[in-house]
Structure formats: C-alpha cells, structure tokens
Amino acid sequence: MTKTLVTVFGAAVLAAGAVLVKHHYWPLEPDHKPREEVAEYIAMMVSVLYALVLGLSLAAVQGIQSSAGAHVQAEASAAHQILLLAEGLPPAQAERTRVGVDAYVRHVVTVEWPAMAHGTLDGGRGWDLVERLRTAMQVPDTATAAQQLTGRETLAQLSTLSRARRGREADVGASLSPVLWFGLLVGGVLTMAFIFVFGIDRSFTHVAMVMGLSALITLTALLVHHLNTPFSGLFAVDATPFMRYFPFP
Incomplete structure (x- = not known):
C-alpha cells in the first residue's frame, strides 16, 4: 500500500514539475487569450475516458478477482466435505x-500458492494427488448400502473440487x-498532454x-494492475478458505 501511495504522489509531483518547467521556458505569449473552456474540456475528457475505458477495465479485472475467490472457496469447501464424508466410508x-x-491441501497451500503469487502454476503434482484421492475413496463391493451411498457422494464432491481447481488454474493465467x-495508457497520456497543449495563464x-x-x-491504473x-x-x-477448514500447525 505504501509503495502505491508513493507512486501516485511521485507521478503528481513529476507532472507538477513538468508544468513549472513549461511555464518557465515556454510562457504564454502576451497576446495569448486564455481559454477558460480548457477546464471544462479536460473534465469532459476525464469523464469519457474513465466512464468507458476505465469502467470496462475495472469491470473486467473485478470479474477476474471474483472468479478466483469463488473457485478457491468452492475448492476448499469440497475438500472439507470429502473429509467429513470420509467418516461414512x-x-x-x-x-x-x-x-x-x-x-492435497498441504500441496495447494505450501507449493501452489507461492507459485501462483508469481503468476505461474505447474499443476501436474496437484492433479496426481487428486487421482490418488479418487483411487483411495473407491468403495469395495462388500461395503454396506450406506457406505456405497457415501462413496458416491464423496466422488461427487471430488468432481466439484476438480472443477474448482480447473477454474483456479485458469484464473492464474x-x-x-x-x-x-x-486504452488505459494511451488515454491517460493524451489526457495529460491536453493540459500542456492548451495554455492556462495561472501557474498555480x-x-x-x-x-x-x-x-x-x-491511482486508477495501479488499482487495475493489482486487481488484474x-x-x-x-x-x-x-x-x-483452506486454512479455515484445515488449520495446519
């Protein structure tokens, strides 16, 4: 958070320095008539840019963030349900x-999560553990009817876990x-450029x-970056969600 605030403040100070340099080396001509509509024009540009491009960008990255959270919660919940259903096997x-x-949960938390934080995920080992789990919960023919029913429900929860895992892997990329x-970068540059193109005779x-x-x-660009x-x-x-259901020491 501190780095973000420093970046925002630094950008503002850098832009202010550029304005002061412009006023010092390229002052307005004596006969230049100030354009009072510049402020209104800039406001229009900001509203158009952020209502369209930034609005779409924020909606898109918020969707990615929500999807990731939903997949993680579903995966952790399915793993917990499997653990509870195991009592009936x-x-x-x-x-x-x-x-x-x-x-499986230990592998996800201790191995996959650090990798996902860097934007990568090699899910081969995780899928191997899923298949081992599928094999482990196979109920023999000698099991009771209740145990057979529990086994089918356990496999259904494993399917839910697999779907959520595939979604989580997709969210990483x-x-x-x-x-x-x-549009974000070029629009921001153009918006800033208009302030320099259209003169304002009041330096402050x-x-x-x-x-x-x-x-x-x-700030908006950094917000999009973090949500992305x-x-x-x-x-x-x-x-x-995993740690809530599986409190590792």
Whole structure:
C-alpha cells in the first residue's frame, strides 16, 4: 500500500514539475487569450475516458478477482466435505481418504500458492494427488448400502473440487485485454498532454490540475494492475478458505 501511495504522489509531483518547467521556458505569449473552456474540456475528457475505458477495465479485472475467490472457496469447501464424508466410508478407505485430502491441501497451500503469487502454476503434482484421492475413496463391493451411498457422494464432491481447481488454474493465467491496457495508457497520456497543449495563464491553477489529474490516472491504473493479478498484490486471494477448514500447525 505504501509503495502505491508513493507512486501516485511521485507521478503528481513529476507532472507538477513538468508544468513549472513549461511555464518557465515556454510562457504564454502576451497576446495569448486564455481559454477558460480548457477546464471544462479536460473534465469532459476525464469523464469519457474513465466512464468507458476505465469502467470496462475495472469491470473486467473485478470479474477476474471474483472468479478466483469463488473457485478457491468452492475448492476448499469440497475438500472439507470429502473429509467429513470420509467418516461414512469403510475404515480402510476412510483413513486413505483423510490422508489423501490432507496431502492435497498441504500441496495447494505450501507449493501452489507461492507459485501462483508469481503468476505461474505447474499443476501436474496437484492433479496426481487428486487421482490418488479418487483411487483411495473407491468403495469395495462388500461395503454396506450406506457406505456405497457415501462413496458416491464423496466422488461427487471430488468432481466439484476438480472443477474448482480447473477454474483456479485458469484464473492464474487470466489477464486484462491488451486492447484495454492500450486504452488505459494511451488515454491517460493524451489526457495529460491536453493540459500542456492548451495554455492556462495561472501557474498555480495549472499545477493543481496536473497534480490532481495525474494522481487520479496513476491511482486508477495501479488499482487495475493489482486487481488484474488475483493471487498477488494488494487484493490477492489468499489460502484462507483452506486454512479455515484445515488449520495446519
């Protein structure tokens, strides 16, 4: 959070310095008539840019963030349900299922999560543990009717876990469209450029406008950036759902 605030403040100060340099080396001509409509024009540009490009960008990255959170919660909940249902399996299958669930969750939390924080995920080992778990919960033909029913429900929960896991893997690679990134960056640069193209004869007013607008653009771009990486940054989806159900020491 501190780094973000420093970046926003730095962008504002840098823009203010650019304005002061402009007023010092390229002052307005004596016969130049100030254009009072510049402020209104800039306000229109900001409203159009942020209502369209930034609105779409924020909606897109918020969707990525929400999807990641939903998949993680569903995966952790399914793993917990499997652990609870294991009590109704035959003793041998129940023990293997508990061990399998514990191994899977530990792998997800201790191995996969650090990798996802860096934007990568090699899910091969995780899927191997899922298949081992599927094998471990296979109920023999000698099991009672209740145990057979529990076994089918356990397999159904494992299918839910698998779907949520596939969604989580997709979320790791999800990203904002390059077209929207282009609109964000170029739109911000153009908006800032208009302040320099259209002169304002009041230096203080000019500095205040540039600082405020540059801070707003920088803050919004950083917000999109952090939301665009669902497993890292300020708004990262963490392993709390797994830790709630499986409190590792």
